[in-house]
Amino acid sequence: MAEMAIKKKRPKNLDLPTIRLPLPGILSIIHRISGAALFLLLPFLLWLFESSLTSAQTFASFKGVVDNALVKIILLGLIWFYMHHFCAGIRYLLLDLHKGIDLKSAVLSSKIVFGVSIALTLIVGVKVLW
Amino acid sequence: MVNRILVGAHYGLKDWIIQRATAIIMAVYTVIFLVVIGSVAPDSLESWRGVFAGGFMRFATFLFFISLFYHAWIGIRDIWMDYIKPDGIRLLLMIATATVLVGYAGWAIRILWRT
Numbered sequence: 001m002a003e004m005a006i007k008k009k010r011p012k013n014l015d016l017p018t019i020r021l022p023l024p025g026i027l028s029i030i031h032r033i034s035g036a037a038l039f040l041l042l043p044f045l046l047w048l049f050e051s052s053l054t055s056a057q058t059f060a061s062f063k064g065v066v067d068n069a070l071v072k073i074i075l076l077g078l079i080w081f082y083m084h085h086f087c088a089g090i091r092y093l094l095l096d097l098h099k100g101i102d103l104k105s106a107v108l109s110s111k112i113v114f115g116v117s118i119a120l121t122l123i124v125g126v127k128v129l130w
Numbered sequence: 131m132v133n134r135i136l137v138g139a140h141y142g143l144k145d146w147i148i149q150r151a152t153a154i155i156m157a158v159y160t161v162i163f164l165v166v167i168g169s170v171a172p173d174s175l176e177s178w179r180g181v182f183a184g185g186f187m188r189f190a191t192f193l194f195f196i197s198l199f200y201h202a203w204i205g206i207r208d209i210w211m212d213y214i215k216p217d218g219i220r221l222l223l224m225i226a227t228a229t230v231l232v233g234y235a236g237w238a239i240r241i242l243w244r245t
Binding site for chain 1: 150153154156157160164167168175178179182202205206209230234237238241244
């Protein structure tokens with residue numbers, strides 16, 4: 001009986017091109033994508049961290065890698081991913097505490113997350129990378 | 131009437147709590163790290179190593195890495211559970227994820243304590 005209750009038919013709309021994702025939804029999927037990307041690039045980041053600390057030679061090769069323009073852009077993107085994940089995560093912690101769960105505050109807090117994470121990315125990125 | 135089968139495994143409360151606890155540890159560390167970097171402004175190997183040479187920063191960084199890897203385990207496992215339906219492939223991906231994360235933890239410890 002319980003099995004049947006769970007398998008009851010529910011209306012579904014998964015026609016992706018017709019779904020317009022609201023801002024909190026965009027924030028949510030970027031939260032997931034940023035987390036996955038940061039996970040996938042962990043070996044690269046750990047390798048960078050290791051070579052930055054190990055010896056004068058590895059430090060020099062670390063500088064060489066980080067001075068590359070393409071690497072700088074990738075790292076700037078990763079800093080944005082980190083900052084977005086950080087800010088959106090704090091928003092989720094507040095939602096867990098039932099703060100800002102009505103639609104208006106949820107949209108407003110999403111805008112704040114995008115604004116603050118991009119500002120932090122520019123401040124930290126420019127200071128660290130250039 | 132509650133339409134749920136309330137037998138068997140737990141509902142993931144432990145993971146839910148650990149995901150948030152590790153997030154808070156990482157968030158606090160991020161602020162500490164940015165303040166330290168902002169005030170020390172390391173520009174050489176010596177000053178950069180100096181950041182992690184102190185007992186507090188080394189331990190805090192270690193705690194950050196362990197939190198990061200546990201947090202990543204829960205998040206990536208959620209992604210596999212959401213998108214990968216065949217049990218065999220899902221299990222394989224979970225094992226691979228856990229394996230690399232344990233390896234990363236060993237790597238991070240080696241980096242921090244060799245400095």
